[in-house]
Amino acid sequence: MISEALKHRLHENIDIEIVNVRRLSGGDINHAFRISSTDGDYFLKYNTKAPDDFFEKEALGLQKLCDSATGLRIPKVVATGKPDHGTPGFLLMEYIPTGSTGNSTIFGQELARMHSTRGDYYGLEFDNYIGSLPQKNSAHKEWITFFAEERIEPQLKMAFQSGKLSSGLLKNWSRMVKELPSIFPPSKPSLLHGDLWGGNYLFDENGTAVLIDPAVYYGHPEMDLAFTKMFGGFSTSFYDGYKSVTPLEDGFSNRVPIYNLYPLLVHINLFGGHYVSQFERIVSRY
Secondary structure (H helix, E strand, C coil): CCHHHHHHHHHHHCCCCCEEEECCCCCCEEEEEEEECEEEEEEECCCECCCCCCCHHHHHHHHHHCCCCCCCEECCCCEECCCCCCCCEEEECCCCCEECCCCHHHHHHHHHHHHHHHCCCCCCCCCCECCCEEEECCCCCHHHHHHHHHHHHHHHHHHCCCCCCCCCHHHHHHHHHCCHHHCCCCCCEEEECCCCCCCEEEEEEECEEEEEECCCEEEEEHHHHHHHHHCCCCCCHHHHHHHHCCCCCHHHHHHHHHHHHHHHHHHHHHHHCCCHHHHHHHHHHC
């Protein structure tokens, strides 16, 4: 559960009396709890092994999404804390009750509107994390160089050095990267959630989509959409809603596996297993 030391730190940040703590199921990375207090309910997650800036960067990402001013709901951050004298780093947010149903069409439309928030370059003014792994966001004017140098190659190097991938796959990637200019359609840098799988959104009691656990940056909008295909969890009406605002370029379904090399590599580095064979099947075509 939550240590007395962490409860003390929370009390210092929000000056409330905690009356109940309930563990929540969910993520593979952090511990999650619903905190009931005399001032209402909060959502808390903490991690004993997180880097000092881990939750600060997540809070900054949530604020980026909030600043896009779409109809998507973004949890309000109450406080963040770095690991300190044996207590873990933490992120404290408003607690959002989950509704039974939501409007997926509007969700898709609002995501498309969020993607219309443009940046001056691909990347972000700060690095952050995807899952528990560092995510580099150095600025690039071209999507292809950003995708190759900031997304694929750092994860590829990590997987190779840990023995999860063979040197032959590095050669496949070297051939594949030369084909990227003919694969990706042009696009301006768009604000992305960055980790948009089915476990990172919910519908609140009013049926409004809520985005959580972002890995924000400015990238190609198809990157977010491809991520939604990785594990499912998004309805046909979601995609119809998106396309009603921003039609997709021809051949998107053929590009999905290429975009998803990034989350595949992330999962290889975090979990290994069958993700390796999925990655091999894609890059072995080149």
